[in-house]
Amino acid sequence: MKTLAVIGGGITGVTTAYALAKRGYAVTLFERHRYAAMDTSFANGGQLSASNAETWTHPSTLLKGLKWMLKSDAPLLVNPKPSWHKMSWFAAFIASIPKYRENTIETARLAIAAREHLFAWAAAEGIDFDHRREGTLHIYRDKKGFDHAGEVSKLLAAGGLARQAVTPAEMKAIEPTLAGTYYGGYYTESDSTGDIHKFTQGLAAACERLGVRCLYGQDVWSVRSDGREARVAVAAADGSEVYAFDGVVVCAGVGSRALAAQLGDRVNVYPVKGYSITVNLLDATSQQAAPTVSLLDDETKLVTSRLGVDRFRVAGTAEFNGVNRDIRADRIRPLVDWVNQCFPGVSTRQVVPWAGLRPMMPDMMPRVGRGRRANVFYNTGHGHLGWTLSAATAELLGECVARHAPGGLRPLSGIAAAA
Numbered sequence: 001m002k003t004l005a006v007i008g009g010g011i012t013g014v015t016t017a018y019a020l021a022k023r024g025y026a027v028t029l030f031e032r033h034r035y036a037a038m039d040t041s042f043a044n045g046g047q048l049s050a051s052n053a054e055t056w057t058h059p060s061t062l063l064k065g066l067k068w069m070l071k072s073d074a075p076l077l078v079n080p081k082p083s084w085h086k087m088s089w090f091a092a093f094i095a096s097i098p099k100y101r102e103n104t105i106e107t108a109r110l111a112i113a114a115r116e117h118l119f120a121w122a123a124a125e126g127i128d129f130d131h132r133r134e135g136t137l138h139i140y141r142d143k144k145g146f147d148h149a150g151e152v153s154k155l156l157a158a159g160g161l162a163r164q165a166v167t168p169a170e171m172k173a174i175e176p177t178l179a180g181t182y183y184g185g186y187y188t189e190s191d192s193t194g195d196i197h198k199f200t201q202g203l204a205a206a207c208e209r210l211g212v213r214c215l216y217g218q219d220v221w222s223v224r225s226d227g228r229e230a231r232v233a234v235a236a237a238d239g240s241e242v243y244a245f246d247g248v249v250v251c252a253g254v255g256s257r258a259l260a261a262q263l264g265d266r267v268n269v270y271p272v273k274g275y276s277i278t279v280n281l282l283d284a285t286s287q288q289a290a291p292t293v294s295l296l297d298d299e300t301k302l303v304t305s306r307l308g309v310d311r312f313r314v315a316g317t318a319e320f321n322g323v324n325r326d327i328r329a330d331r332i333r334p335l336v337d338w339v340n341q342c343f344p345g346v347s348t349r350q351v352v353p354w355a356g357l358r359p360m361m362p363d364m365m366p367r368v369g370r371g372r373r374a375n376v377f378y379n380t381g382h383g384h385l386g387w388t389l390s391a392a393t394a395e396l397l398g399e400c401v402a403r404h405a406p407g408g409l410r411p412l413s414g415i416a417a418a419a
């Protein structure tokens with residue numbers, strides 16, 4: 001296999017193209033937007049957080065979901081209108097609950113493995129992405145949340161991640177700008193943050209320097225394979241075209257399910273919508289009053305990142321409402337209120353809202369590996385942790401293509417080859 005198509009120019013597609021180009025393949029990347037990283041990899045929470053590896057397939061998620069179902073400002077919102085896709089996804093989500101522990105441990109391992117690749121690539125390619133290595137502080141307002149975090153810490157430790165319990169006084173020392181009363185926290189020093197859009201753009205430019213043909217503004221409407229040749233048909237402003245390759249890798253975020261179906265595979269990605277706000281820190285007072293350590297508030301399900309001197313990103317919430325990128329004022333309001341409460345010295349006069357769709361598998365594990373056809377591969381379905389995991393899964397996919405193992409590669413238990 002010499003020539004490969006990669007479909008999707010988000011973080012997973014660009015890291016995959018890079019890993020393949022580095023291995024000597026002739027790669028063509030198709031992206032429907034005019035630039036890389038314009039969809040979910042645009043304005044996410046920014047956390048490179050192994051400490052957030054806990055999968056959501058815990059019974060408590062179901063109870064919270066039911067409680068929150070009818071509250072429009074709740075962290076989790078489900079449109080009760082039934083659809084086959086949503087129902088089949090929820091059924092598979094519930095069926096994955098027994099694998100909660102195993103999948104959390106595997107995710108932590110993968111997140112730790114991703115770091116060395118991502119940092120090395122950024123250094124080698126000179127990519128400035130507002131990277132900040134100041135750790136993640138999980139914050140808890142009550143004993144129940146803190147105790148659950150203690151149990152999660154054991155799973156993270158099994159995956160190789162060290163994080164320490166901290167008292168409210170220690171929390172204050174770690175992040176002095178944080179206001180409010182807390183029961184306690186957990187601090188993960190090895191986590192970091194950065195701007196996913198800047199990184200992906202930088203790596204896409206590096207891909208082009210390595211010879212990757214990046215075809216932007218090209219909407220793939222058909223992909224077919226007979227196992228030896230893959231055909232990709234695109235619609236672009238200047239007309240339609242069909243390209244032939246030795247193989248194809250699907251990294252199309254929430255578009256992966258439809259493309260997989262064309263290739264005879266089932267990749268049950270559901271679009272789980274989230275929101276972010278980017279608070280522009282326009283004055284010196286706001287810049288001093290905003291945190292530099294990344295935060296994760298488990299109760300409100302919000303994460304934060306300080307991007308450079310003058311941007312503070314807050315992201316979170318989960319909405320099950322199909323492919324819908326509308327930015328709802330009633331979902332943005334809780335994010336702004338949270339900043340006002342936790343960081344009262346930060347001016348929220350200028351706030352940029354955004355909504356994105358997490359490409360989420362029901363078991364919360366990305367699909368990395370071969371499809372039904374020998375020359376079809378997937379690296380997709382990274383859900384709430386695509387920024388954290390992509391460098392590792394791109395490397396795994398690169399190895400998978402290089403080895404071309406019959407029957408597909410299962411590099412880590414739980415990371416199942418798409419089939």
Ligand SMILES: Cc1cc2nc3c(=O)[nH]c(=O)nc-3n(C[C@H](O)[C@H](O)[C@H](O)COP(=O)(O)OP(=O)(O)OC[C@H]3O[C@@H](n4cnc5c(N)ncnc54)[C@H](O)[C@@H]3O)c2cc1C
Pocket residue numbers: 007008009010011012013030031032033037038039040041042043044045046047048049218219220221251252253254255256272273274275276303315316355356357358359380381382383384385386387388389
């Ligand atoms: C609010 C929010 C906060 C988040 N915070 C974090 C965080 O702090 N840390 C973390 O690790 N992760 C976080 N995530 C998750 C992370 O952002 C995603 O997992 C990741 O961006 C997904 O990348 P992707 O490449 O799979 O998808 P995308 O970035 O969506 O890329 C897929 C690309 O494929 C293209 N495409 C699709 N179909 C076609 C087609 N037919 N033809 C051509 N092109 C096509 C799309 O245009 C798109 O550009 C967050 C997500 C959200 C929504």
